[in-house]
Amino acid sequence: MNQHPNIPQPPRWADQLLEWFCAPHLLEELQGDLHEEFYYQVERIGERQARQRYIWDVLGFIRPFAIKRKSSLYPSTPIFPFDMLKSYVTIALRTLWRNKGYAAINSIGLSVAFCICTFLFLTAYFQLSFNSFHQNQERIFQTYFFKNAPEKIERMGNMPLPLTPALKAEYEDVEGAARVMEMRKSTLEYKGKFVEKDVTLTDPDFFQIFSFPLIKGNSKTVLMDLRSIVITKTMAQILFGKEDPMGKVLQIGGEGNQKGYIVSGVLADVPENSSIRFDALIRVENLPNYQATQNQWDAFSHKAFVKLAPHVDQKTFESRLKPFAQKYLTAEIESLKNRGAKPDKNGDIFAIRLQNLSKVHFDTDISSGPPIAMVYAIIGIGLFILFIACINFVNLSIARSFTRAREVGVRKTLGALKGQLFVQIWGESTLLCFLGFVVGLLLTYVLLPEFNAAFGAKFTIKYMLQPQVIALLFGLFVLVTLVAGGYPALQMAAFHPVEVLKGKISLKRPGVLRNSLIVAQFAMSALLACCSVIAFQQVNYMRQKPLGFEKEQVISIPVGSKANGRQVLQRMRNKLASDPAIVSITGTGVNLGRGKDGTNSRSVIGFNYKGKEVASDWLLVDYDYIKTLQIPLLGGREFDPAYPSDSLDRVVITQSMADMIGEKEPVGKFFQTDTAGAKIQIIGVVPDFHLYSLANEIKPITMHLSHSEPIHYIFVRVAPASLSASMDKMKEVWKEVAPGTEFIGSFLDENIEAWYRDVERLFQIFGLASFVAILLSCSGLFAVALLVIEQRTKEIGIRKVLGASIPAIIFVLSKDFIKLVLIALGIAIPLAWFFMQQWLNEYPYQIEISIWIFIGVGIAATLIALLTVGYQSIKAALANPVKALRSE
Template structure:
């Protein structure tokens, strides 16, 4: 029987190959886009899922209910680890993780830059990163030991077993030898904790000075709870722990007259599940993807599949009227309703399956282009994972059940007598068909509105004033191969007489996101007249303000003529001066009695980080002890074309061992908004496909409705109806449905995008003209889509329209 069903299905699909092709293309494209979206969501949702007992691993964080702005922080002081172990001995494992910058590593005369994490031996008890060489229980037991990744082992030692070999970490007189005690498999792409090597935290620079200081917070803390200990129970017990070790923070909040939060805490140590670490941008060093974006991607996949399914239903129902006699004859010959349902449904299932295969082939072929366009790292191997295969089969099964089941059920219940008498097409379209049109256009309009608002927000972020001049400035990461201060001085000397170079300076923090993709933040806290203040600290060198065209509002810039400028002098932004409550802060001393800083200048507020983030006051300072990590060069506008190549050649002379990774500052700033731009592009792609699919569906249902009203049109023409009047009559119903769709889509789009924009400190105001424009466009597209059938029906000879079938 199944073989006969398959034969009949293939014959029917071939006989109506035009409809079949439309269905296959629509479903194939929908499945292809959905595969990309669901694959992206799947990768993010499975972050850190490879660790054993992952549901019992947590990251600690500090929650402060500050009256100015409640905050969460994932950084802790060095003494946190020993204190936690002493007060909670029942924990299965704890580990402090100090994530450092890339460090210069040397072995056998080879030099590489690698990310070194300083941690406790409990790290390998907490996490399940596979150990390829060495004993898991002892590789980090001794000080001076290092566990390296497989990739790092290959870069430094080739095919030789590195265990027991020596390597050196650091540069510029701060090198130290370590012994390789183990090799770990490379960290998977879907891991929130990333590293190239692990070193005992006691070997970290500055550990001895900071191991007893509770006010310095620079590391993350992870723990693994025993099965019998719940998260809520441990958080309750941590209340006493917080009062014991963080009383100073609690007292400061009391001075601000802070009120307890919903859990009754002013300041608390709490737990975040490992599965949520990737999605928490506020406490994640790698700035993970917000979970709301993942839900948006899954929602878009659902929307596109829904529209494609509605198209499939519409086309199947449209075809049902051409197959009505076939169904009627088969029922009159004794065919059961159930067998008819299975036979017709088998056709739908075959189309859905072929559509999915086409979509998978398209996705495989377009995967490199998708990765390149959206900066994704999707892999074909992920599509073959059991979890993703199961999710894909569930989606195909659901589409087959809904999109194929409804038309099959409708045709199987045709009344035999009415079908054979030709009366089936006299009824007007029902509520289901109208609902399908409304749903299609509501989803399309929703995506279109969201796309426009997202692009407006990206444009707003890019056009927002930064407080500095980003044009004609080249940013060069120094790297770890050379001393940044030496390279800066050499570059200054080499370019001093070049008329095309207007200024050269150095800094510890890049502006925007350069080619090294590194972003760092240094927060400095101090008290002024009993009022706690917090600023972003920015290490700079001479001529920084000149290079970025930042004006001095009061006081002066740093000057080589004043020796004290390099140690105890600072420049502050306007917002810090306002917080201090001093009319003229120049000359004011900040800090405690033994370590005071003097303000020598005030500058306007400028953006050290993305406009999407909350701006903090900035303290600019010089230091001979902290490394220069970036060099900025301002070039003359007329020399912009060849400036990068000239600097590349000069860099090869002053720092031959370091790679040149120069980029224009305006490009770096644009990269701040890469995530928002990618979301906008994905939304625009989804909206475009949704609109095309909706037009195909509308085209099909217009054909269906006009076929049902053929005789009515003939009668109206005989009675004197004009062609424009008939076209208006046939199009009027579609306009009503589009208006209903807009009434549904507009509030949903406004609510969703307003919630998304709430994540930004600076945001656009949603304009009602966005919805007006989308609405008019939707109606115009609908009218153009149905006009072909409407005009064709209106021009038809009424004799043919009234002729009986």
């Protein structure tokens, strides 16, 4: 310090005050800066006024903290941790109360993000937990067939009946093997009580493989008898009430086709996260045609599971199955070789392979579960939303830190350590995060019924209270607190007090971090928005694409297992023959779409025709099927009661079936499905139509007529004028033609809509997520823009005084933010195109991604950002410039 007597010196007592209150490690630099300012002011305004300004600068600097020098704020002597914690909490609450707007924006954003993330992560956790309740699941496998066909690799989960008995007999490493065959809903009756439930056929090893807990009965003996039946707890309560079901006889089947089964066990209800679902279990030998098919290796009808001995490696066991496949499946291997199939890298053309139980749910080739990519997408969306909320928190905290810079500088000057400041500021963030977390959980609880209804979930509050879920939610809270609160606190605690006092820390120039975070959150929002629009268009395309038949004005009625479908169909024809509102009635073995019974089936028959391998959907129909669905004939005729032989060996095929057999004029041609079978004649050809969802490629169809096979569904086409009252009429008629059987009819177009329910749920998730992401992004942008404009108040006033127009000021204030949004769109649009194109490639029938989707999303995102920032810009531009100039 300059002590020359001829040079003006600042007041010594002011320097002593500064030494008293300022931390020793900061005193020299701070005092040097103040002295430099003093000498500058001496030359500018004179010594006397410079001394006065110096005194006021020192007093203004230390005055707010002078009375707290010995208090609990930042004491010079140690205090108890509890007192320090109390002080931190008190100051944090006061600070948040003084900044209610900032606290509200952050807490609301976090609460919405926590709520959405909780729902999404619960959904993903539920899917990932499938089959996890089984003990030793690492040793349980589902078998499947691998085909290295010339066209593409195929995997099939349906097995022939003799497979599992042969595996268990020939391999000692197989501890247990069980066939699992899901039947249609069956009617179970006990003392006049009837229920329609899912009865599954299996083997005695079922309970040795799986860990479904038995409430009553011995797992080793419950299925030893062919007439034994194991039922769930819920079914036992429905049929038996308080009566003990053990040893009671249940009747299964419809009119004239009932069998009695003795209840040998009661098990707990099957968990929702189980790939195998059933209400009752009986032995697979009770299958009606079991004797005829038990040794057929070319009839694929069920799933098969094996449990391997401990320490048996999956890959090693699969290699040991090669001679087994060559021994029993020679016909399949030779057929593939004749088609030009080549061995894969493992040397397999046709092989038996294993899929671990933990992965079965996501293996779409052998299971009906969702693809694992969908679960990852749900997790990704949840992380996106959480990350966007964290970005808002960080941006607002950093922006607000510049308004608190002087406070931080003063506290550090008075001796506050960096760690103390970090804990203080991070504590404020923790309080905000905790508030958002609690409100988010409350929102989750309140909205749980609506979420279950919208997405077909079955979550309850008990599910949320599971230890794993609690740990997951707590982990989310800790993660957000560390990421969103820790970084801004660390940045603020690192402020240099001298730079603060010199005014070098400002928000007027945006930093790289803040810009990067704004770009990231808008890129995520635009990505989700593009994905939502494309998913919506794909679903809409599949709904509207012609199916090859007329789905409107047709009622689909599941017959159920209690009534005889053929008898019911004939009664309905007799009852409605003279009704002008009924156009036609028919029956079939396969429903179109997903009806209210929730079941469907598929029968595929393969055979050789003139040296060609042919595979066709084998569809049971009745008279007037083509007429009822209004499918045009390309050649020949449809089934007609005037030709009795139509019910024997006559078929109607689709055009793709004619192309597969290589016949340009197929009508009148004959073929055989097996060498010992009768010759089948083609009597008609129709255009291709979609028997199953457009998510599956259209397949050749062979329609046949039979007087012996059961009719499972009845289709009724009604006149357009009678459409509104037709369903009520069918209910009344059903009571007469099928007494005692529940009517669960639905319109065929509703069934078709249900095909795409899962895809639509994905679209709804993306739509909801993109809406929330955009909302959070805009709220964060709004708050940052507000703080930036507040920092530029004086600049705006000067511009207006110098003649700048309101549009020019709005442009100046908005252009930087719009640039960031455009950069975000440049990142999001290519990513959206890439990911959605990969998703669309899973569908054989797909839309072309239009560039107008991206243009529309880009314009919408830009307008939303412009409106968000523009509101504050217009407000600032319209303000009185005199007040703006006085504000600083």
